[in-house]
Amino acid sequence: MKNANKYAVTFRFGLQHALEYRSNFFLSLISAFVPAVVQYYIWSTVYKSYNDTTLFGYSYEQMIAYTILAAVVSKLVMTNMEHAVSNDIKTGGLNRYLIQPISYFGFRLCHYFGQKLLYIIGFIVIITLILFVSPASRQLEHEPERIVIFILSIVMAMIISFLLSFAVSAIAFWLADISYFFVVTSLVINVVSGGMFPLELFGEGFRSAISVLPFYYMIYWPVNVWTGIIPSSELWLGLLWQLGWSVVLGGVAYMSWKLGFKRYLGLGG
Amino acid sequence: MMRWTEVKRHLHILRLFVKYSLMSQMEYRFNFITGIVAEIAFLIAKLLYVLLVFKTNLHIDGLSPDVILMFLGVHFIFTGIYMGFFFQNFLILGQTIRGGALDMMMTKPMSLQFLVSLRHIDLGMAFPNVITGIVLITKGWNASSVMWSWETVVGFVVFLLIGVILTYCLMIIPSLLSFWLLDTSAAAEISYALWDANNMPASLYHRAIQHIGTFILPFFLITNYGPLFVLGKLSTAQLIWALLAPVLFFFLIRTVWKYALRQYNSSSL
Amino acid sequence: MEHIIEVKQLTKAFTYYKKDTGIIHSFKNLIHRNSLTKMAVEDVSFSIRQGEMVGFLGPNGAGKSTTLKMLSGILHPTSGSATVMGYTPWKRHKDFKQQFSIVMGQKSQLWPDLPAADSIYLNKCIYQVEQDSYQRTLDELTDMLGVRDLLHVQVRRLSLGERMKMELIASLIHRPKLLFLDEPTIGLDLLAQKAIRQFLRHYNEQTNATIILTSHYMKDIEDLCPRVILIQGGRITYDGELQDVNAEYGDKRIMKLQFHEHVEREILLPFGNVLHHDGITAVIELESSNIADSSRQLLELLPVSDVLIAEIGAEEGIEALFQRQS
Structure with missing residues (x-):
């Protein structure tokens, strides 16, 4: 009980951090939608000229839903914590967690979910507003099972993304200067996860190649559970893939941090 | 009245800034190179829009994909100029204001706005963008069936200069907010998002967006008017506005800057 | 003798925001913030003659720096007036800036990754110092401070004391008539403090430049400033000869x-x-x-x-x- 309390405090701390700069929070929500607006107009123009056929396997409504949802989900899923973690490693901030009875992993996890809580609320509002009210969504079918899996898949996507970030940030144990490294990794991860465009744009071969990797299940898959691109028969299978990848990434994160800590202590902290 | 000797003095100092920035960067060669690598990664991500335009055979208001390349190309050129000359300065301007480094600069017998705007110059960031931009513009221009002529080239260059002034005026706004706000990162985020979004012909968008992007936050003038001029699609009214806007906006920024300095409170009580 | 600085009833009030800790207050802050006013400097008047060395003394946050910043034109006062070398400082006239300098112990104007010589040269260009005069002043100052061979060492490789000496050279390269020093010896070791003090006294004697100094270190003031102005809670509580404090x-x-x-x-x-x-x-x-x-x-x-x-x-x-x- 006492232990859980500490994590609750960390969770609250993350939320507070997000609240601290009020204007920032609302504005950063807006900035997430700017690229979606550009793409909305591009797709609208394109579909008009094709007379409403499907493109890359997406109907117009599905494409618009994808564009909007991908913007939100990528904002929700991307942790952007690599810099903070590597900073902790470099400046010895990690030492605190070696002596305190709170694990660094737990601290980061709670901080992450706390920080994203506002986004989750905003996310629910946006989905109900845009996707249920707007005409773009009328033609999308949402059987209850699909909605449940969608919600589960978002949670799983957040976990996968967190574990991936946590594993990637362990590189700070070995590389000296990494200020730009994480900028590139998060950009690449976002693109190959489908955060910018649907993966079909890069060709069917690319999509199926990515489909066996964890990135596929971070943005592309949850979003397409909603749009209906993922057939009902594959819903549970995908969730299983997500579960599998979280276990694998959990293992990778655990191993890399174990090795990293060994090196960290070896260097004398 | 700006005298010629004053202009010459400022240009001389600007040359020193370029030289000193380069010398400083050479001290951190690894950082310099990884910075360029990161910039190229962003560039490639943005080039995905070229893929999108051609794969969907996007036509905007009668402009073919080839011609749209010109707009993208201009966007890249200005991204290079922005990244090379302004980005770093605007990024640290907030810190300069909050940390009190502005105090020292204020006592110098030079334009303070000049000192803080152009102190750090990063040509490494500029090159990949500018080169990509030139390639795209050349391709677009050749495909557009507009002949190369002295008049169009000179006119195009004039529009580039107008674009530089507007880039400066628009992108400095978030940094100017640091005079009043503690954290302006979200405002900066929005400005980056708008900047990245501004790579398409304006006629793609709804009329209201076109008007906002032309008259209130004239981003479209930066990327659209040069190519439109070359294509002979610029009306007289637009031409007049293009000449008026940079003067007007520079004056506005200048006024805000002076007002901010009047009530500047330095860093500590 | 004529007064180089005349200050009358100078007042500066700051507004700031209060924030309580805790999550409830974070939510409250989303809606509304409390603003408070603090009088940093209140009704301050004094005058200083050309060539004087005056020390501003007072506890932290007493208003020393704020006064200095108003005199150098960095801050606008809330009310009151000041004339410095015939100019109103906060009008920030170019000719005014051309004639004074400010050195702040905690703020550097040097480029950290370049040799100090480059930053000094930059100031030469900014202040439009003639080449001969520049060379002469540079030689003189580097000799006086004994840092000739350090001019071409990157600033970040210099010790704090050496760095402060370079700051001084950069600030004096245009031979200002008036020099403001805000905590110039802060964080320096005793030897470096002494060297800086010696230099300032020497410089004042040689050039008759007016020097105004704030410092935490009593020794700085005792050694350099015949006259002190005590500032407490934004007000002047004593203005006179240092010896008379003891009277x-x-x-x-x-x-x-x-x-x-x-x-x-x-x-x-x-x-x-x-x-x-x-x-x-x-x-x-x-x-x-x-x-x-x-x-x-x-x-x-x-x-x-x-x-x-x-x-x-x-x-x-x-x-x-x-x-x-x-």
């Missing part, structure tokens, strides 16, 4: 006592002003005429193991002044 304490002595048993503060009160007391040691300020009687009584009545009687120095004098007025 009203001239007939007083400080007695430092050490006991071998615990002694209550109350027992000491009848003897004089208790400046310090922790049970085992105490410092008392008393009239010099009483010193013989008091010390005899103290030694008889109390378990004194050691006693030291001293005159009040400038440092103690000012400390006593601070204590009395706060």
Whole structure:
């Protein structure tokens, strides 16, 4: 009980951090939608000229839903914590967690979910507003099972993304200067996860190649559970893939941090 | 009245800034190179829009994909100029204001706005963008069936200069907010998002967006008017506005800057 | 002699926001923030003659730096007026900026990754110093400070003291008539502090430049400034010769006592002003005429193991002044 309390405090701390700069929070929500607006107009123009056929396997409504949802989900899923973690490693901030009875992993996890809580609320509002009210969504079918899996898949996507970030940030144990490294990794991860465009744009071969990797299940898959691109028969299978990848990434994160800590202590902290 | 000797003095100092920035960067060669690598990664991500335009055979208001390349190309050129000359300065301007480094600069017998705007110059960031931009513009221009002529080239260059002034005026706004706000990162985020979004012909968008992007936050003038001029699609009214806007906006920024300095409170009580 | 600085009823108020900790307040802050006003400088008036060296003294946040920043045109005052070399500083006239310099101990104008020579050269261009004059001044200053061979070493490789010397050269390259120094010796070792002090005195004698200085270190002020202005809570509480601070304490002595048993503060009160007391040691300020009687009584009545009687120095004098007025 006492232990859980500490994590609750960390969770609250993350939320507070997000609240601290009020204007920032609302504005950063807006900035997430700017690229979606550009793409909305591009797709609208394109579909008009094709007379409403499907493109890359997406109907117009599905494409618009994808564009909007991908913007939100990528904002929700991307942790952007690599810099903070590597900073902790470099400046010895990690030492605190070696002596305190709170694990660094737990601290980061709670901080992450706390920080994203506002986004989750905003996310629910946006989905109900845009996707249920707007005409773009009328033609999308949402059987209850699909909605449940969608919600589960978002949670799983957040976990996968967190574990991936946590594993990637362990590189700070070995590389000296990494200020730009994480900028590139998060950009690449976002693109190959489908955060910018649907993966079909890069060709069917690319999509199926990515489909066996964890990135596929971070943005592309949850979003397409909603749009209906993922057939009902594959819903549970995908969730299983997500579960599998979280276990694998959990293992990778655990191993890399174990090795990293060994090196960290070896260097004398 | 700006005298010629004053202009010459400022240009001389600007040359020193370029030289000193380069010398400083050479001290951190690894950082310099990884910075360029990161910039190229962003560039490639943005080039995905070229893929999108051609794969969907996007036509905007009668402009073919080839011609749209010109707009993208201009966007890249200005991204290079922005990244090379302004980005770093605007990024640290907030810190300069909050940390009190502005105090020292204020006592110098030079334009303070000049000192803080152009102190750090990063040509490494500029090159990949500018080169990509030139390639795209050349391709677009050749495909557009507009002949190369002295008049169009000179006119195009004039529009580039107008674009530089507007880039400066628009992108400095978030940094100017640091005079009043503690954290302006979200405002900066929005400005980056708008900047990245501004790579398409304006006629793609709804009329209201076109008007906002032309008259209130004239981003479209930066990327659209040069190519439109070359294509002979610029009306007289637009031409007049293009000449008026940079003067007007520079004056506005200048006024805000002076007002901010009047009530500047330095860093500590 | 003519006054180079004339300050009349200068006042500066700051507005700031109050934020309580805790999550409830974070939510509250989303809606509304409380604004508070602090008077950093209040109704300050003084004047300074060309060639004077004046020290601003006062505890942290007393308004020394704020006053200095108004005199150098960095801050606009809330009310009041100031004339510096005939200019109103906060109008930030170019000719005004051309004639003074400010050095702040905690803020650098040097490019950290380049040799100091480059930053100094940049200032030469900014202040439009002629080449001959530049070369002459540079030679003179580097010799005076003994840093000629360090000019071409990157600033970040220099020690703090060396860096401050370079800051001074960069600030003096245009031969300003007026120099503001805000904590110039902060964080420096004793040797470097001494070198900087020596240089400033020398520079003042040679060029007759007016120097205004704030410092935490009493020694800086004692060594350099015949005149001090004490600022407390945004107001001037003393303006005059440093020696005179002691005048009203001239007939007083400080007695430092050490006991071998615990002694209550109350027992000491009848003897004089208790400046310090922790049970085992105490410092008392008393009239010099009483010193013989008091010390005899103290030694008889109390378990004194050691006693030291001293005159009040400038440092103690000012400390006593601070204590009395706060």
